[in-house]
Amino acid sequence: MLTTKTFRSVQPLRKMLQPAVGCAEQRRGKVLTVENMNPHVKQMEYAVRGPIVIRAGEIEEELKRGVKKPFTEVIRANIGDCHATGQKPLTFIRQVVALCTDPDKLMKDPTYPSDAKERAQRILDGCGGKSLGAYSDSSGVRVIREDIAKYIAERDGHPSDPNDIFLSTGASDSIKTIMKMLMTAKDGKERAGIMIPIPQYPLYTATIAEYNAYPIGYFLDESNTWALNIPELKRAIKEARSECKPRGIVIINPGNPTGQVLSRDNIEAVIRFAKEEGLFLMADEVYQHNIYAEGSAFHSFKKVLMEMGPEYRGMELASFMSSSKGYMGECGFRGGYCEVINLDPAVKAIQIKSISAKLCSSVSGQAVMDVVCNPPKSGEPSYELFMKEKNMVLGQLKTKATMVTKTFNSIEGISCNVVQGSMYAFPNIKLPKKAIKAAEAAGMKPDVFYCTQLLEETGICVVPGSGFGQREGTYHFRTTILPPVEKLQVFMDKFKVFHKNFVQKYQ
């Protein structure tokens, strides 16, 4: 979380934003001020680490200092940070990365399994000087891209080319690389428009703001488990044409913050829509291992596209994956990749040139990504432990997904779509008129008002729906399902009481 000091510095911000301060700034002789800095950077918002999360950090420091609260700890359900909430790393992943890090010593260690050593050696053989400390190709270590291509080919039943894959600093980095290319660097009607879901993961609005593109929001259908609704997509793009030049569409499947898993039919319909409208497909598929609901299955956009016939097979599609989510949750290693197919060769040459200035993504992160795509196979020494650990994590997430959905729907005034996948629930909260008035009086959005009180009274930290976007007049919040089962139960119990009291208070 950000520090108390940082949060304090957010306070003056409001004042700073008044024009008067411009002069004050100049008087204080600053070269860079809120008034003259890059307006696009200023616009960026990232709710997942926004003011409520900063306040949560403050509260934790207050608790440390012995300040009395109606709770003894903050329950952080604001960010998909698996290990921070107690999930243990998978043994095999850490063994391979440790072997890659200190091979002179650990390759001789008889207590490390042979298959971990083989994978580590394979990765090191692909590194300059056989060291994790050498830069890799800008697009990533070749053997790792080969392993990823194999993984994709097996997943989809369609070939994948290592030259279509580039590793990145988490998925966020490659999402920016692709979106950046779609920008027109023009204003008005010629400004690039990118279709994004509402609600969305705020990286997309932040990136769109940074590159001065136009966000074409399309509403997910809450009444239909957050599916994409084609008439709504058509409405959104039609209205946006007078404002921008629509160039691409972002689909998040499984959903963040919404937790849905798209049906194959829905994906086909979206692909047909993108083809008709001439849009570049960007599929955020970082939760492809996180599927819980009976009857739900992950269908990659690439697989579906490949199976829709020759007229679709040539469409440009970027699919994003990360080592931060899934069952591994290795967020801190910042592993990620993008498979981008059917890119024009000349554009691809420029894309590779553009990432080369970044040199490469963390090679230890690349190694983590490799193990995720190339796990122990049946019969290998580490297979059983790996599967046991993997299935335990996914099994617990499934339990928690059900628990959260049931609990929210058992509370009057709250409805929540089934958490079919990913790591989040996005419940709909009916707020009493009086609460909305009270929020306005406090100068807060109603959902922020609600989540702030939830935090101050229970220590539960969730992110208001307005940070992701929601239909006018509806209120939500996003919570992860990551806290351990016992802690999540405490969360649910506390939450029930809080909501009941809140509603009574403002009835």
Added chain:
Amino acid sequence: MLTTKTFRSVQPLRKMLQPAVGCAEQRRGKVLTVENMNPHVKQMEYAVRGPIVIRAGEIEEELKRGVKKPFTEVIRANIGDCHATGQKPLTFIRQVVALCTDPDKLMKDPTYPSDAKERAQRILDGCGGKSLGAYSDSSGVRVIREDIAKYIAERDGHPSDPNDIFLSTGASDSIKTIMKMLMTAKDGKERAGIMIPIPQYPLYTATIAEYNAYPIGYFLDESNTWALNIPELKRAIKEARSECKPRGIVIINPGNPTGQVLSRDNIEAVIRFAKEEGLFLMADEVYQHNIYAEGSAFHSFKKVLMEMGPEYRGMELASFMSSSKGYMGECGFRGGYCEVINLDPAVKAIQIKSISAKLCSSVSGQAVMDVVCNPPKSGEPSYELFMKEKNMVLGQLKTKATMVTKTFNSIEGISCNVVQGSMYAFPNIKLPKKAIKAAEAAGMKPDVFYCTQLLEETGICVVPGSGFGQREGTYHFRTTILPPVEKLQVFMDKFKVFHKNFVQKYQ
């Protein structure tokens, strides 16, 4: 290096760039074409991984395939990639990172030294869930920022605040974060101008192109060991005022590609200039550990600024550091940090918000950066080995710096400033008129023509001066001093012969 396939895809690029192809593109139904993609991304150039380097990768593959060449291996002197050229990682750094990666097992391993375990534990205690797999603060793990602040305070004799420090993916990432804020998002005279040295490290021109800023090139004084020349700075900014709004100045010290170490007087003069002109100071100090020449010493911009008196102490300054260079050369871990002082609190709040969308830099990279700033102390178990390894690397670099300078200056038609620091020499080559004509005939810049022949005939891969910028009518190339002494000797011997023959051929 990039793959052969990639290089091939560069060939069609030339054709693609002809307008006619635009239509062809549309016919082929691509959404994203060279014509309609982000022009700023298209402009980006990064010579350190440019066509000659791509060709070097091809030649390596040809050698593997048994193609006969006048040489048996490519000597890669194009990039400061220490481990790739055979430098060994420091034992202590890898021990700490391995301990952080697999602590359950390795913390119990009696063969790991106690001080490595203590440092690893200290880092893990600062991580969510005590795991490298958790996201850190966007600005980095708190204890690591504290260690960096201590390091800076000891280096400069002036306090450093952990809240002024943020970790990044190498130095490149934080350089972009700071430059981005200085952009005006306007055109014409209101467009942001950033002063950069010529020659410069191409990350700067690439970033300036990406954000549509205006590069204000100032020539380093080759006749004065590549020092900054104040009249030249004044000339550059004066001429640029009609084109842009100058906002910041980049100084690379020790120099890349030029290898100079700035004197304290020179730094003071630059700071006075920046103050007069109201420029944001950006000091690229990633080579601060790489000082070789007698009488040369590293003076940080912050130290000098702090000691120039109260009217300078309030100036905005960003200093960039990396774990990729120095004696450690851990490029692949992508560790880096920026200390930015005197930033307006409101701007700082926005800066932290802007990096929060990236979540955080690789935590294993942060761990490497920590060890670099918090190495074993005298009396601790790992101290002697650490110092032995560190001094060996720096000692060899010093030997090679002298060797390279002497050799180049012993060759007729070549002059080379003393390599006082960093990892590079940037010799000046006099090219015969005939060679320049031959280059024109071949459609190449003369220095590219020269370096291409050097590569094809000797396997030596260096980067043409035009990739960094040089005075009209002068020709240079950048070579690293990283190859092992024996290999560097072979390089020098081969080079002498090549240059002699080249000159004769075109005399």
